Amino acid sequence: MQILDKTALKTFTQVRLVGAGVNELVSISEALRRAEDAGLDLILVSPEGSQPVVKIEDYNKIQYDKKKTRKPTKKISVKEIQLKVNISDHDLSVKIAAIEKFLARGDSVKLSVRLKGREKDSPERATELLNKVTSSVKCKISKVAGTIMVLDPAK
Numbered sequence: 001m002q003i004l005d006k007t008a009l010k011t012f013t014q015v016r017l018v019g020a021g022v023n024e025l026v027s028i029s030e031a032l033r034r035a036e037d038a039g040l041d042l043i044l045v046s047p048e049g050s051q052p053v054v055k056i057e058d059y060n061k062i063q064y065d066k067k068k069t070r071k072p073t074k075k076i077s078v079k080e081i082q083l084k085v086n087i088s089d090h091d092l093s094v095k096i097a098a099i100e101k102f103l104a105r106g107d108s109v110k111l112s113v114r115l116k117g118r119e120k121d122s123p124e125r126a127t128e129l130l131n132k133v134t135s136s137v138k139c140k141i142s143k144v145a146g147t148i149m150v151l152d153p154a155k
Contacts, residue, residue, distance in 0.1 A: 012052055018045070019055035031056075078150070080110040083133070085125045096136055103139055103153045113147040123147060 012028045026034075031054055035042040041059040044052060079102045081095055102109050111133060113126035126147040134141060134151065143150040 014051055015054045016051045017054055017056070019057065025051055074106075076106070076108060078108045078110050080112065083111065083113045083129060085113060085115060085119050085129060087129070092133070096133060099133070099137055099139075099151070103137065103151065106153055108142070108153075109139075109151045111149045111151065115147060 014025055015028050015031050017024055017026050017031050017034070031042055035056045038056055040056050042054055043057055043059055043062070044054055046053040081099055083092075083095060087095075099109050099111075111130060113129055115123065115126060119125070123146065130144075130147070130149050134149070137151070138154045139151040140154050141149060142152045
């Protein structure tokens with residue numbers, strides 16, 4: 001789509017004016033006059049054929065709507081990984097591989113360490129485990145609250 005101005009007088013003699021209940025064959029000068037009277041732009045919709053198709057509309061509004069619909073919004077999802085203080089080395093490596101996969105996809109990861117019974121008496125073991133996990137993964141730490149940590153992908 002493009003805006004037609006006075007140079008279009010030389011190119012086209014008659015155009016098909018469409019839109020807002022109008023579908024008629026008019027001269028290009030008449031179409032330009034109607035567009036000026038309305039305070040809008042004369043936009044070329046289809047230049048093919050014996051009579052090019054034009055419509056009277058605000059070009060800036062069309063461009064704005066196009067730009068607005070073009071931007072895809074990225075959904076950021078948060079994946080949660082739960083750990084226990086007494087986790088084996090192999091299980092921890094599997095969890096770390098899952099964390100790296102989530103971060104590579106661009107998701108945030110929420111790590112939470114479950115403490116049961118007597119484990120609640122020593123929460124420093126949970127922070128040690130969280131530090132061990134974050135030291136082996138390339139990420140940005142966004143939140144830390146006790147036994148919960150949120151990791152964002154490193155940019």
